[in-house]
Amino acid sequence: MLKSYFLLAWRNLLANKLASTINIVGLSIAVACSITVFLVLRNFWTLDDFHVNGDRIYMLEYVQKHQDETRTFGDAPALMADALKTNFPQVKQTVRIKRENVTVYRNESVIGEMITYTDSTFFDVFTFPLAQGSPAALRDPSALILSYDIARKYFPGQNPIGQPFTVLTSNREQKQFVVRGVAAKFPDNVGFKFDLLTGYHPVHAALKNQDWSSHISGIFVELHPQATIATLSRQMKPYIARYNARNPEKPIESFVFDNLRHPPADAYDVYRRPAEANHPLISLVFVAIALVMMAISCVNYVNISLGSVTRRLKEIGMRKVLGSTRQQLIGQFMVENLLLCAFALAFGLVITELFLIPLFNDLMTMTISLTFGQNMGLWVFLAGLLVFTAIVSGAYPALYVSAFRPTVVFTGKLKFSNRRTVARVLLVGQFALAFIAVIIGVAFTDAGKQWQNMGWGYTPDNTLVLRLTDSTQYTILKNELGQLPNVRAVSGASNHVGESMNIQSVWIGGEEKQSLVFEVGPDYPQTLGLKLAQGRFFDAQRRAENAQSVLVNQTFVDRHGLKQPVVGQALRLDSQLVTVAGVVQNFKWFGAGSERPAIFRTAPEPRFTYLIAEFESGSGAQVAAAVERIWKAKVPTMPPSWFYQKDVFEHFNTTTGRLSAGFGVLSALALLIACMGLYGLSTQHFVRRIKEVSVRKVLGATVSEVIFLVNREFITLLLMAGVLANVLCFSGIQLLLAQTQQFTGGLRLGLSPYAVSNLVVLLTAAIAVSVQSWKIAHVKLAKSLKNSE
Template identity: 25%
Template sequence: MMVIRTKILRPSTKAIKMIKSYILIAMRNMWKRKVFTLIQMLGLSISFGAALILFLTAMFEFSFDDFHKNKDKIYQVYRQQYSPRGIENDSPMPVPFAPSAKAELSGIKYISRFGNSGGLLMYNDKFFDLSVKYADPSFLQMFSFPLVSGNASSALRNADEVIITSSYAEKIMGTKDVTGKTIKIKTDKDWKSYIISGVAEDPPKNSTLKFDILSRFENFPGYKGNEDKWANQNHPVFLQLADNITAESFEQSARPFINKYFQTDIKNLKRDGAKPDTRGQFVNLKLLPLSEIHFSSISSVGQAIKPFFPFVLILLSAVILFIGGSNFVNLSLAASFTRAREIGVRKTFGAQKKQIITQFWCEAFILCFLALLAGTGLLLAGLKSYLAATGSNMSAEILFSGQALLWFCLVFLLTTALAGGYPSLVMARFNTLRTLQGKLNVGSKNGLRNTLTIVQFIIAIILIISTLTISKQLSFIRNMPLGFNKAEVISIPIGNDIDPESALQQMRNKMAAIPAAVSVTGTDINLGRGLDGSVTNSVMGFDYKNREVKTNWLRIDYDYLKTLDIPLIKGRDFSRAFGTDTASVLINEKMAALLGEKEPVGTILPLGDGHNVKVIGVVKDFHFKNLHQEIKPLTMVIQPGEWPVSYIFVRVKGDNLVKSMQLIEKAWKEVNPRSQTGASFLDENTDREYKKEEGMSKIFSAGAGLAIFISCMGLFASALLAMNQRVKEIGIRKVLGASVANIIVMLSKDFARLVLIAFVIAAPLTWFIMHKWLEDFVYHINVSGWIILAGGLIVFSVALLTVSFHSVKAALANPVKSLRSE
């Protein structure tokens, strides 16, 4: 019989004692140099905290829709058209598209339409506003929205069944156990009863698709009228490809399908002079991957962001961490000068190089670990304020996700290895004899130290110039004339629990009795982003003189131009004195130019199906969309039967806006007691359109402040190191008659040169970055020279003040103390 013996290896007692000794010595040295240690920890902890929160924000943005199990095979469908104006991408699809594609195109595993509508829910005589989404039964099999109760494969089997989220169920019923209960929903004119067939978990914060109630698509408003119409596109469509099908092969196989069902569009494109692609296609069916929807302007779902934004956050977190690590290196090298004799003595008594490296790296590890803990504490303490300031939906849960923890460990180990390892190697190489003689000259020609300092100030200058540019652009946007007067106008969302035309008339009657109210009107699309968060766009195309004309469509009411101070340049405004004005329209200058008529007033526009409207006036162009977009053709109508109003605008006198708002809110509560969304001023609405830019500005401002603060701490260390190395030189110069001013200039000029080099590199680089960012705005400022110069001067002034503190101190020192040992 063979006996196998296993030897268990345990750390030797000597090794354990050595580790304990390293830690004990490290703690003693840190306590001995309390101020220096505190400065090192402060800079690194701030860097860790800022870098972590920015990195987490970027991770959150990149994680959108990542929780869906079938994410790699799910796509949103969109049409790519080759028009005379260039390539145009449209994501809304016609109602019959999805069932026809499922029946005729191979490679589709699941396909679902996704309609959106506001609604009103009634349960036990209580009313609630809600967001209703309409989908086909395969929606829950395609997307990973787990059900707390119910079966995903049969939850939307019948048209009178709905899915409700758990939080919304608790809101209206006080419990999640609501399966089988009946609710009433009003999304159009009539109330309908629905049975809750399942309860879904709340969509995660990083989900593009969100809903309170999920209903069958057959209940989508206007479904019956559009069931066989291919010309009306009003909803997005998602599909999941079979495992053996690629997006490219599917797009190629869909060409005959597109040519069959979009013949009218293709015919109009040919007629208007459009040029096809290399394959002769005027219209292509394209697939947008689910992972790209959050970053694409093509998709009409959710609030897309520019893809460069999370990359900027990652870059900003990296540079802040770099600055903190650089300072740690510089401070460690500055401290090494005071510990030179300690190193020499240890070497004399037989300490090996690896032992000295281990000792100093152990100190660095402890400092970095404590800084990481402090930085995480700063992150948690400031997270709420950060989210409020930037408008991010990120939650603290992402901090403890496996992926985040893995990245944190890797970054921490890398930072510790670089920031602690390099000074340890430098100090371990000290010459024993020179250290004991006190003749050590650490880094007299240290190119790395100067390089780190230059890079730090390049970053600081870039961040300051970027902050100034972003702030100036936001100020430009806020103060740019929009073509209408947004001041002193209150916007009231009407909601779904009252007839909108009746609500508008009642508010007119009530406003007549309030002296502060100047005028009242209604519209179907808000200006800016109100408290209801709704952003709507309505575009209509029709044939005019054998060519297609596309125009934005806006339902307004009487006194719209008066309420918003929009100039009328031709013709007349809508008037109650003309009963035919419901068949008339107002157009803007862009629309008049598109029609190409010398005298647009009186022009008849054929909208199709025998429905014609007459142009009675032309208004001056105004920005009915945000400034990311240029002004486009606009047609305004008064047609209560077809397009009801959704918002009421009230212009008030500017002498007491707070009181005016209170009076109007009180009047609105009397008209609609069940209203759940508050009123807001239009100037606030337009500001909300640039929430992302505002958040980015605040992030850059904070980043610039941190960069300057931490860089100056590093400069403080570099200046201290330089002064300590030149103590005897300064003493000799003073003995030989050098003035205090001459010594200060001599000691400061080297650092001033480093800042100048940083500015020369940073200025053109920042101009390029900001120029690219400003291209996202149709209307923007130019990156002016004074902004770039101001950024450089700010950094130069702060750096000079930091260095001057040590320079003055060194220049005023008694030369006898520095020369008495010579």
């Protein structure tokens, strides 16, 4: 009997190709989204659980109170590692990590990477198997271990072992390493990882002169099997006092321990946590996406099934007359549905592998992959998803259709009107979600364009920026570039606007504030093109006075409530009393155009890491060529790293574009599924009204009148969905912009995103019903009014 069920199911799928195709496509999209969400959440919920001793590995963190706000930080004091290992018998071993941004010069390319300094016990504590090399390499200060991805990036198709690897540290120290190991490919659920790994040795500049005021990226503690973390936590009080004695301005309240495998629920809220932590809101968002897409698809299936049921009424009636029971009919319909869902699952796997996984991996830092080998959880999920989809999408149509009585079927008295209310409500909900998705996608795209077109506060088109690698380069290169006829001015900086900055504390009238701090040359503001609002710029001839002066931006004045006159007011920066010499107009320091308080202070030339050159309009190519030529003559050992200032936010713009594309894809999928639901409901609706329309045409109704008549209900439902979605989106977006103004800046979304989104949704919906509308408007009267019963 089961064989006959599948044979009949296959024949029915072939007999209803259009409806079957729509059902398979709609369900496969939802299935693909569900599989992708499962892969993401599996990684989130199992972050770093592959470490063999993960239950006994803890991160040392500390708690501080700052302006009535309690915060937890993950960058532990460096000296706590030795104290824990030496003075606490329950501690088996500790691992320090210190991360540093470095620049890699490779094959005429300049690439920013992250190097991690760590103890030689690193591979004893963490389960990171090496594909090549030995963990003992960490004992050698010149040895480097690469991650799998980094090895493929810099040594494609080569054996990296023994190869030299040169980096430039943040202190502009050129370090020559030798590759001594390559890690195996990390699991997808890795939250703590490395790219470049070397030993924790004091010969590295980033690790010198560490004391109780020095913080590193993290300290990991592995306990003995019988030890408890609660006992260790109670014994940390003496070290709180020791730390606070050396750091009276920023005392800590307590030390806490955060388990690597089982982090606390608020681990995501830890500042500078060395390992990633799952935010519960992210999980809820992904689960909501999967549930909504699955619900919409299953509802679409129900609508389309009910819409096409009239074609099978005689089949149902005849089978019941010939002795088929209701249970047999339910079994037949459920097998048909199971077969269709199996095709949808297979197609959904293809969509996931070829489309959604690459899209997710391109947009997010975490990666996911679809692997079936030794992955029982995935097999169980897929089997459960198939059964769930088959039951949810097929149970109601099967129960509903199998309940028809032959006498009602053959006498033509079957009524469908009592099932229409739920379909209408669901259609409004589906299209409200489609409206919301499209509005968000269009709004995000509009925001990206606004940010790109936002004023910078200066003209960036005629400025070239060169990254320096040595303290002696600035003077030499400045003299060479200054002789070029098309170079107007040359200056330098330790921190460059749009590329790097420091966030430091500044005291105003005894109250601590936070501000961006740029350390620059005295003529840097004029060379960049910043505009003066009050006071004066730095004077290159007054070095002593410059050292006691700062420039602030207008946001600094407004946010921190500086009273007029601002010029001449005293501030305390890094325990130094300085005076405001001038106020510059606000400038764009971040891609989104957000405004932050900023301070400019002068720095000596040996500390400059950037050289900026202002050139004559239209001479950028010539200046770039001159920079290349001069650099190769003066620094022949490595290629130059430079960019035009107008391109400084290109990475942000590219990322924003990718996110916009991602939202656009999700919007298109949501709209596609919603339109499939509209198609299914319109099919049922139009079939029910064929005779009514035929009679109206006989009485003189025009094509336009017929089309409006049969679509009037759908127009009303779509308008209701549009009004609901627009109100929700407008309120939500305004609230979001108000809460995130420090990141979004002066972004204001007008009515255009809403107008475009509504037009797109309504036009797409019109296309979805256009075929059926055309058919019913041009129905053959003789055929439709003929009583064939």
